[in-house]
Amino acid sequence: MNAHSTVNAAPPMVVDGVSKSYGSIEVLRGLTLRVDPGEILCIVGPSGVGKTTLLRCLSGLMPPTSGEVRVADQVVTEPLQEIGLVFQDYRGSLMPWMTTLENVLLPLRGKRMNLSDARERSLSCLANVGLAGHEEKYPWELSGGMQQRVAIARALAYDAHILLMDEPFGSLDAQTRFDLEDLVLDLRRRLGISVIVVTHDIDEAVYLADRVVVLSGKPATVIDTVAVDLGPVRDQVASKGLAEFSRLRGRILNEIRRKK
Amino acid sequence: MARRIGKHWWIYEIVQFATYFWLPVVLVALWWFISSDSQSFFMPPLSEIVQTLLNDIGNGELLEAAAFSMRNVGTGLSAAIVLGVSFGLLIGYNSVLRSAVWPLIAFLRAIPGVAIIPIVLVAFGVGPGPQIFVIALGCVWPILLNTIDGVRGIQSSITDTARAYRLPRALFIRQVLLPAATPQIMAGIRISLAVSLTIMVVSEFSAGNQGLGVYISSGVQSFAPSQVWAGTVFIGLIGYLTNVAFVLIERRILAWYFEIPRRTATKITSIAGAENERA
Amino acid sequence: MTLIVRRLATFAIFGLVWALAVHFGNVSPNILPQITDVALATVELLGRDTFYIAVATTVRDAAIGLAIASVLGVSAGVAIGAMPALERSTRLLIDFGRSFPQIALLPIFLLILGASSQMKVTLIAIGCFFPILLQSIYGARKMNSTLQDTVRAFRLPWRMRFFRVLLPSASPFILTGFRIAVVVSILVSVAVEITSPVTGIGRELAEARDFYETDIAIAYAIYAGILGVLVNAAVDQLERRIVRWHLSDKEA
Numbered sequence: 198m199n200a201h202s203t204v205n206a207a208p209p210m211v212v213d214g215v216s217k218s219y220g221s222i223e224v225l226r227g228l229t230l231r232v233d234p235g236e237i238l239c240i241v242g243p244s245g246v247g248k249t250t251l252l253r254c255l256s257g258l259m260p261p262t263s264g265e266v267r268v269a270d271q272v273v274t275e276p277l278q279e280i281g282l283v284f285q286d287y288r289g290s291l292m293p294w295m296t297t298l299e300n301v302l303l304p305l306r307g308k309r310m311n312l313s314d315a316r317e318r319s320l321s322c323l324a325n326v327g328l329a330g331h332e333e334k335y336p337w338e339l340s341g342g343m344q345q346r347v348a349i350a351r352a353l354a355y356d357a358h359i360l361l362m363d364e365p366f367g368s369l370d371a372q373t374r375f376d377l378e379d380l381v382l383d384l385r386r387r388l389g390i391s392v393i394v395v396t397h398d399i400d401e402a403v404y405l406a407d408r409v410v411v412l413s414g415k416p417a418t419v420i421d422t423v424a425v426d427l428g429p430v431r432d433q434v435a436s437k438g439l440a441e442f443s444r445l446r447g448r449i450l451n452e453i454r455r456k457k
Numbered sequence: 458m459a460r461r462i463g464k465h466w467w468i469y470e471i472v473q474f475a476t477y478f479w480l481p482v483v484l485v486a487l488w489w490f491i492s493s494d495s496q497s498f499f500m501p502p503l504s505e506i507v508q509t510l511l512n513d514i515g516n517g518e519l520l521e522a523a524a525f526s527m528r529n530v531g532t533g534l535s536a537a538i539v540l541g542v543s544f545g546l547l548i549g550y551n552s553v554l555r556s557a558v559w560p561l562i563a564f565l566r567a568i569p570g571v572a573i574i575p576i577v578l579v580a581f582g583v584g585p586g587p588q589i590f591v592i593a594l595g596c597v598w599p600i601l602l603n604t605i606d607g608v609r610g611i612q613s614s615i616t617d618t619a620r621a622y623r624l625p626r627a628l629f630i631r632q633v634l635l636p637a638a639t640p641q642i643m644a645g646i647r648i649s650l651a652v653s654l655t656i657m658v659v660s661e662f663s664a665g666n667q668g669l670g671v672y673i674s675s676g677v678q679s680f681a682p683s684q685v686w687a688g689t690v691f692i693g694l695i696g697y698l699t700n701v702a703f704v705l706i707e708r709r710i711l712a713w714y715f716e717i718p719r720r721t722a723t724k725i726t727s728i729a730g731a732e733n734e735r736a
Numbered sequence: 737m738t739l740i741v742r743r744l745a746t747f748a749i750f751g752l753v754w755a756l757a758v759h760f761g762n763v764s765p766n767i768l769p770q771i772t773d774v775a776l777a778t779v780e781l782l783g784r785d786t787f788y789i790a791v792a793t794t795v796r797d798a799a800i801g802l803a804i805a806s807v808l809g810v811s812a813g814v815a816i817g818a819m820p821a822l823e824r825s826t827r828l829l830i831d832f833g834r835s836f837p838q839i840a841l842l843p844i845f846l847l848i849l850g851a852s853s854q855m856k857v858t859l860i861a862i863g864c865f866f867p868i869l870l871q872s873i874y875g876a877r878k879m880n881s882t883l884q885d886t887v888r889a890f891r892l893p894w895r896m897r898f899f900r901v902l903l904p905s906a907s908p909f910i911l912t913g914f915r916i917a918v919v920v921s922i923l924v925s926v927a928v929e930i931t932s933p934v935t936g937i938g939r940e941l942a943e944a945r946d947f948y949e950t951d952i953a954i955a956y957a958i959y960a961g962i963l964g965v966l967v968n969a970a971v972d973q974l975e976r977r978i979v980r981w982h983l984s985d986k987e988a
């Protein structure tokens with residue numbers, strides 16, 4: 198039944214010397230990163246540093262000025278089948294005229310998938326994010342957290358192995374944010390997808406990530422890459438109480454502060 | 458409120474109802490009594506007007522005229538919708554095309570539809586064809602401009618999503634662009650509805666041998682003022698009912714936009730809406 | 737630069753299609769005259785006294801009708817918008833009036849007032865009344881509630897309330913209504929002139945058409961359009977000035 202039974206299906210993503218300028222203003226300079234299959238990578242940095250810009254380059258929505266992004270040795274020049282996007286503004290990325298199910302189905306219809314297969318797959322992905330029974334609702338009938346779950350289900354149904362999320366939980370309340378963070382960890386564990394999360398929230402970054410990349414400066418460069426050894430299973434209370442957690446958190450916070 | 462009144466809630470409902478209806482009822486009653494012994498040739502008693510109205514509805518004359526007129530309005534408006542929406546999607550979506558044709562559109566749409574009427578009617582004669590043509594010509598601009606605005610106003614997060622999920626162009630236009638622009642398109646159609654009725658009336662006043670306008674103007678020629686009044690009242694009723702029907706359809710099509718829960722009886726209390734759209 | 741080229745090209749293509757269609761389609765000049773003839777006619781009109789008289793008459797009557805509609809529409813609209821009970825009572829009447837194709841009243845007023853500019857002005861005023869009325873109602877209704885509370889707290893007399901609070905806060909909406917009404921005023925004016933023997937652009941157009949001077953008729957239609965654009969631009973200027981006044985008022 199489950200469309201993602203193969204673990205570790207995600208291809209590696211390589212960011213090779215990516216720079217980006219808007220006109221004469223250079224925003225990103227020479228970023229080099231690697232996202233391993235099944236890894237959760239968090240990107241943190243101060244507001245306006247260029248996180249969204251980086252994510253748009255990674256997704257193929259925008260070409261970098263120089264350097265390249267590769268997914269499984271294929272250079273990303275336009276949005277790829279392997280990549281699913283979840284935007285910061287959950288109000289804007291779901292089609293308000295479509296029900297939950299139709300929203301998840303839409304990309305599959307674009308792939309010319311057989312409709313009954315597509316339905317079945319969409320329903321199973323909605324169940325995967327805990328939205329069984331909400332298929333016929335419109336976005337305005339759902340809470341912000343539920344809408345963001347729909348966006349995640351849509352990426353999963355599309356068969357994305359790499360999830361790109363731009364401050365996905367920024368506008369949600371704390372409890373909902375915790376639930377969705379755990380959902381992301383759970384999906385990674387069960388489906389073997391890679392996830393790249395851009396966030397403002399350093400706690401969130403340390404809690405979710407296998408590695409945290411810290412961006413800073415104008416133009417932005419990678420000033421540190423922090424490995425987080427908290428294991429694949431995490432707990433909102435226990436993990437955040439660990440000494441290691443607060444050590445990492447303090448380190449990242451200091452780095453961002455020092456650069457300012 | 459209703460709870461406080463308890464088991465006499467129906468009194469409250471009647472009072473509510475009455476607040477909407479008392480003034481029109483009073484005005485019609487005043488008209489009735491003041492005009493009842495009117496000696497003025499041009500202002501016949503309301504009773505006489507109603508008599509004519511019922512008479513000509515009964516013998517089919519008015520209904521036939523209305524059917525002719527409204528068929529022209531419906532056909533012309535439909536043509537305008539098809540043309541306006543298709544070209545609007547194309548022009549709104551393609552920024553190169555839009556910047557190129559914009560001044561020409563601004564120039565053409567400035568020419569009032571009513572000014573075209575005599576030119577077309579003398580060229581092509583009277584009859585449904587030319588009348589449908591002028592109605593379509595007058596109605597296409599508000600729909601075209603509103604569709605262009607609607608497409609341009611689409612949120613970038615929506616177009617980004619469509620690109621990220623690689624929607625093929627046809628699917629994108631049908632499932633994303635068109636629904637996203639629909640609220641604005643409906644606003645344009647609403648303006649065009651008013652335009653279509655005006656053009657219908659003017660074109661039938663200036664030439665023609667059938668239709669509501671002809672019914673009225675033949676009343677002028679044959680010095681039958683009660684026929685003029687009856688026809689005018691009838692056009693008013695048609696205009697009102699058409700607008701009510703439009704609002705019902707709009708609320709159905711745009712249920713997602715107005716966030717109307719499904720399977721809920723919706724009461725419309727007014728057909729008014731802010732006119733911030735491009736007229 | 738390329739933009740200008742592109743735009744000129746659109747006009748050129750439009751003109752070319754027209755010219756070629758008339759030329760090779762053997763279209764009778766009664767149906768569609770050659771584009772060059774229309775161009776000549778627009779120039780020719782500028783040398784005719786009747787043209788200026790017609791434009792002046794249309795503009796004058798439109799302006800008078802608009803002025804009447806503005807006074808009535810704004811005062812009624814603000815009053816209705818400020819009083820919910822009045823709004824409920826008049827809602828059906830207003831809905832009926834706004835969905836009425838007002839030009840259909842022409843024969844009635846033709847009977848009562850005859851083919852006079854009085855009759856034309858009346859119809860223009862009726863046509864312009866509804867957009868102004870509706871927008872004034874919204875404007876007055878949308879007046880923010882803190883402002884309303886302040887007004888109540890200070891027990892301002894009604895005249896002050898109307899001129900100092902309601903009117904200024906509703907003015908952006910009223911301007912929108914006025915902008916719609918300006919276009920309507922020219923439209924109704926032309927429509928009345930076309931269908932009844934009163935002077936103005938529409939009359940000249942219809943008469944040119946009756947004499948099969950189609951190029952002159954089209955030239956008049958073009959001038960009617962240009963008139964609409966000019967009047968719209970004038971309202972733009974007015975709006976900008978009022979908005980600036982609004983802003984400086986707030987900063988002070």
Ligand SMILES: Nc1ncnc2c1ncn2[C@@H]1O[C@H](COP(=O)(O)OP(=O)(O)OP(=O)(O)O)[C@@H](O)[C@H]1O
Binds near residue numbers: 247
């Ligand atoms: N389309 C654009 N054109 C020109 N400059 C832009 C554009 N988009 C972003 N910028 C600039 O690039 C810089 C980085 O923007 P970006 O949105 O990537 O930052 P961010 O890290 O995502 O910020 P935030 O945390 O507030 O979301 C900013 O200074 C911004 O003003």
Ligand SMILES: [Mg+2]
Binds near residue numbers: 248249250363
């Ligand atoms: Mg951002």
